[in-house]
Amino acid sequence: xxxxxxxxxxxxxxxxxxxxxxxxxxxxxxxxxxxxxxxxxxxxxxxxxxxxxxxxxxxxxxxxxxxxxxxxxxxxxxxxxxxxxxxxxxxxxxxxxxxxxxxxxxxxxxxxxxxxxxxxxxxxxxxxxxxxxxxxxxxxxxxxxxxxxxxxxxxxxxxxxxxxxxxxxxxxxxxxxxxxxxxxxxxxxxxxxxxxxxxxxxxxxxxxxxxxxxxxxxxxxxxxxxxxxxxxxxxxxxxxxxxxxxxxxxxxxxxxxxxxxxxxxxxxxxxxxxxxxxxxxxxxxxxxxxxxxxxxxxxxxxxxxxxxxxxxxxxxxxxxxxxxxxxxxxxxxxxxxxxxxxxxxxx
Amino acid sequence: xxxxxxxxxxxxxxxxxxxxxxxxxxxxxxxxxxxxxxxxxxxxxxxxxxxxxxxxxxxxxxxxxxxxxxxxxxxxxxxxxxxxxxxxxxxxxxxxxxxxxxxxxxxxxxxxxxxxxxxxxxxxxxxxxxxxxxxxxxxxxxxxxxxxxxxxxxxxxxxxxxxxxxxxxxxxxxxxxxxxxxxxxxxxxxxxxxxxxxxxxxxxxxxxxxxxxxxxxxxxxxxxxxxxxxxxxxxxxxxxxxxxxxxxxxxxxxxxxxxxxxxxxxxxxxxxxxxxxxxxxxxxxxxxxxxxxxxxxxxxxxxxxxxxxxxxxxxxxxxxxxxxxxxxxxxxx
Numbered sequence: 001x002x003x004x005x006x007x008x009x010x011x012x013x014x015x016x017x018x019x020x021x022x023x024x025x026x027x028x029x030x031x032x033x034x035x036x037x038x039x040x041x042x043x044x045x046x047x048x049x050x051x052x053x054x055x056x057x058x059x060x061x062x063x064x065x066x067x068x069x070x071x072x073x074x075x076x077x078x079x080x081x082x083x084x085x086x087x088x089x090x091x092x093x094x095x096x097x098x099x100x101x102x103x104x105x106x107x108x109x110x111x112x113x114x115x116x117x118x119x120x121x122x123x124x125x126x127x128x129x130x131x132x133x134x135x136x137x138x139x140x141x142x143x144x145x146x147x148x149x150x151x152x153x154x155x156x157x158x159x160x161x162x163x164x165x166x167x168x169x170x171x172x173x174x175x176x177x178x179x180x181x182x183x184x185x186x187x188x189x190x191x192x193x194x195x196x197x198x199x200x201x202x203x204x205x206x207x208x209x210x211x212x213x214x215x216x217x218x219x220x221x222x223x224x225x226x227x228x229x230x231x232x233x234x235x236x237x238x239x240x241x242x243x244x245x246x247x248x249x250x251x252x253x254x255x256x257x258x259x260x261x262x263x264x265x266x267x268x269x270x271x272x273x274x275x276x277x278x279x280x281x282x283x284x285x286x287x288x289x290x291x292x293x294x295x296x297x298x299x300x301x302x303x304x305x306x307x308x309x310x311x312x313x314x315x316x317x318x319x320x321x322x323x324x325x326x327x328x329x330x331x332x333x334x335x336x337x338x339x340x341x342x343x344x345x346x347x
Numbered sequence: 348x349x350x351x352x353x354x355x356x357x358x359x360x361x362x363x364x365x366x367x368x369x370x371x372x373x374x375x376x377x378x379x380x381x382x383x384x385x386x387x388x389x390x391x392x393x394x395x396x397x398x399x400x401x402x403x404x405x406x407x408x409x410x411x412x413x414x415x416x417x418x419x420x421x422x423x424x425x426x427x428x429x430x431x432x433x434x435x436x437x438x439x440x441x442x443x444x445x446x447x448x449x450x451x452x453x454x455x456x457x458x459x460x461x462x463x464x465x466x467x468x469x470x471x472x473x474x475x476x477x478x479x480x481x482x483x484x485x486x487x488x489x490x491x492x493x494x495x496x497x498x499x500x501x502x503x504x505x506x507x508x509x510x511x512x513x514x515x516x517x518x519x520x521x522x523x524x525x526x527x528x529x530x531x532x533x534x535x536x537x538x539x540x541x542x543x544x545x546x547x548x549x550x551x552x553x554x555x556x557x558x559x560x561x562x563x564x565x566x567x568x569x570x571x572x573x574x575x576x577x578x579x580x581x582x583x584x585x586x587x588x589x590x591x592x593x594x595x596x597x598x599x600x601x602x603x604x605x606x607x608x609x610x611x612x613x614x615x616x617x618x619x620x621x622x623x624x625x626x627x628x629x630x631x632x633x634x635x636x637x638x639x640x641x642x643x644x645x646x647x648x649x650x651x652x653x654x655x656x657x658x659x660x661x662x663x664x665x666x667x668x669x670x671x672x673x674x675x676x677x678x679x680x
Contacts, residue, residue: 229450278441283442
């Protein structure tokens with residue numbers, strides 16, 4: 001890590017703190033920064049509603065967003081290095097397809113089967129959605145891990161993931177075709193993604209899972225660096241490629257599975273953040289990239305959430321629309337400025 | 348002294364495809380020795396290299412390093428004994444040449460990949476060893492193929508293994524670069540005491556640089572010896588003669604035969620005569636010592652051709668070849 005890297009890291013950490021405070025201050029009701037700080041430090045705000053808003057809603061949302069952004073960035077980075085593919089994202093193995101399928105079954109089939117238990121959309125509740133997408137994501141995860149033990153080529157896994165994604169979206173299309181409008185609406189809203197669904201009650205599970213995944217991923221800098229040279233070189237340097245691959249896929253899948261279950265399929269951050277960090281820091285060294293991606297991902301997810309809340313209004317925009325709408329031009333600009341993605345990317 | 352690497356009754360090939368490439372191999376490679384593996388395309392050079400590097404199990408027999416069978420070595424231990432340089436150009440992304448060389452320290456660093464002072468020193472030594480210290484801070488993406496190959500060799504050197512195995516390290520390089528890489532490798536063997544084993548298609552460079560040659564003969568055997576011995580024994584000619592290609596022990600060069608247009612005698616001596624013969628051979632003529640058609644290399648820098656009763660003086664070999672061809676075609680023989 002040189003002086004330039006150190007400066008950037010200091011900037012990133014300060015930026016992360018600033019964004020965190022901002023995300024507590026901004027929303028349908030703007031809360032003065034002084035109140036935000038007072039409430040965070042355990043004091044009382046100038047209005048009691050401020051305390052409620054921050055502690056019960058915005059704080060969980062900010063933490064949810066920060067952890068999700070960090071986790072998406074890190075699993076995107078792992079997938080891109082593992083598959084030597086600049087377009088790889090956390091969902092490349094079909095995890096979100098599995099989750100979508102699970103949610104589609106619960107939401108869309110509930111109406112047509114006519115069960116009274118799940119009759120009203122309101123009764124479905126967040127818990128049912130989380131359970132459904134967890135089961136969907138976990139099933140795919142297990143399938144992938146079984147496949148990863150059997151096939152030797154990394155590329156085969158990529159194709160398996162792709163094919164699974166196609167099959168899942170085909171099934172979802174069928175379910176939509178036979179469903180009713182308000183169910184479809186519920187399903188579509190879920191695919192928009194949201195950081196607002198995690199309650200304090202669910203937070204320990206969510207946070208612990210992500211922190212474990214982030215920790216294990218951040219310990220993998222050395223093997224990831226060896227993999228930059230390809231499987232054969234990595235093996236010749238003493239890396240147990242098969243075991244490392246299982247380890248990396250499990251970490252990334254754990255992260256992605258949890259996020260999809262609690263927040264829906266949040267797109268774009270997973271592809272974009274690693275590219276941004278590579279260009280910003282000018283290196284592919286994972287010892288530097290992993291922490292950078294963790295911090296940048298957290299900050300960008302919170303910024304996306306702030307924008308999606310459309311501060312000062314009561315409207316909430318679809319999160320996925322924001323991540324892509326604001327993110328794509330930024331990434332295009334960064335990458336086109338370098339002219340050639342191969343310059344920054346191992347393939 | 349016991350050789351660093353030996354094979355004992357080794358058979359290589361593919362069990363699944365039921366294909367034996369070579370069998371009963373008893374090869375030996377000593378420290379400080381540069382060995383070139385030669386053979387026609389598809390002869391099994393890469394299979395041999397993969398087997399020796401422990402990347403592919405042998406069909407029979409064993410490979411021993413330092414008296415220990417490599418099948419019994421854990422990957423991490425093997426990584427301290429053998430390092431690899433592969434043919435493929437690999438895009439590593441945004442890494443400097445020094446970063447790539449530093450990856451070679453993988454077997455020695457801790458779980459986080461932290462570099463100790465001795466690791467940094469080994470990286471600088473390796474960069475110096477291949478004469479690439481001036482490239483250290485440049486991004487590998489911006490290096491030429493030859494410079495990049497040097498960096499990959501430096502990476503293997505930084506891995507600090509007694510044996511370095513290289514699969515066609517000179518492929519894709521122009522001739523001066525190939526010669527340079529070979530001299531780097533020779534220095535690693537002779538001055539730094541590494542055992543260096545490489546495959547190459549460049550026979551001439553191999554013959555001029557290798558201490559020993561392992562030659563795939565096509566009969567599931569590998570001929571071993573000093574390159575000159577193998578040329579004299581006819582092993583080279585046997586391995587490479589096929590489909591109209593001939594190896595000439597006199598010149599160490601190949602010619603393409605077939606469709607001989609005629610026989611020509613070249614009068615003259617020295618370099619100009621040599622290249623005149625080459626030019627005529629390329630045009631499809633056999634050079635013989637007695638023939639009716641004659642090309643004379645004259646003192647005044649010209650050539651005088653006497654073909655089928657016609658005579659002409661020409662200024663260049665290009666002109667000569669064209670005239671010889673047209674003169675020969677006009678008169679049906």
